[in-house]
Amino acid sequence: MATTDQDAVIDRILALWSGDLETLPSEPRLAELTGASRASVREALVRLEERGYVHRTQGTRTTPNRRLPHVGRRIDEQFDHSLSIRAAGYEPRLEVAASDVRVLLPGDPHRYDDLPDGTRVFRTVKVWSVDGTPYALAEDLVPLVRDVDLDPHRPVFELAEEANGIHVAWETLWVDAVALDAARAELLSTEPGVPVVEMTYCGYGTGDTVGYWSREVQVAAPAGLRNALIRRVRHERGVSGS
Structure with missing residues (x-):
């Protein structure tokens, strides 16, 4: 997938952001909501974790960084x-x-x-x-x-x-x-x-x-x-x- 396409998937995931969101939807659900493949969603989540947007733990759902919108x-x-x-x-x-x-x-x-x-x-x-x-x-x-x-x-x-x-x-x-x-x-x-x-x-x-x-x-x-x-x-x- 081209970089611009991957960035578009990231933007679609971020568009789902909510300050009250305790966990992000599962990868299959994110793929459905964004219209992207599961592989693209997985790569987008890796990049979002590197940038501090989410925290992923084996066996649990992905948790968003809820302080992020207020850090400046x-x-x-x-x-x-x-x-x-x-x-x-x-x-x-x-x-x-x-x-x-x-x-x-x-x-x-x-x-x-x-x-x-x-x-x-x-x-x-x-x-x-x-x-x-x-x-x-x-x-x-x-x-x-x-x-x-x-x-x-x-x-x-x-x-x-x-x-x-x-x-x-x-x-x-x-x-x-x-x-x-x-x-x-x-x-x-x-x-x-x-x-x-x-x-x-x-x-x-x-x-x-x-x-x-x-x-x-x-x-x-x-x-x-x-x-x-x-x-x-x-x-x-x-x-x-x-």
Whole structure:
């Protein structure tokens, strides 16, 4: 089954989601409800378990993670800020503070990427607001392979496909706590030195070619937009821990 078809099965299962659901229907019933084969349903459940949506135990039915709809925004999944802000019940606004084409120079102390010196990139600086209050700021570097007219308002993964042809398959993300510098503090309408979460991430394709590098900071998030990570807990018999 093609990836897009498998994703469709996952979406159909998620459409059955209910906050009051204690167990999911059996595999045969899910196959009937989604119009998919049992093998496709089984594979979809494996992927949903990996993503923290369900917990499966041998001999019992599949249990949904009922806290998941309330955890906020998942940093282990790609997202568009405007969509996640709206989904949390707020009004988003996107401002492009800067966009330009530049060449990456060696020795630049502000660089956070591992692209080769001399790489020509499309750089954007964007600010998202929640109900009019600045919330997140991102600087994106998209290597330019094609001479195209790019709209800086578009999501970075879409810009990568247009600028360099990379359909990003993975992101590696690093999270740090930093003091906000003066330039970014001004764009976020706050004071320099305020402690913030900084996320630096690299998006790359299946062939390891970089589609973009991004660096993002966020001020204190309102309810429903806190960054969350769902991770599986494995219990090893005979192993103690603290």
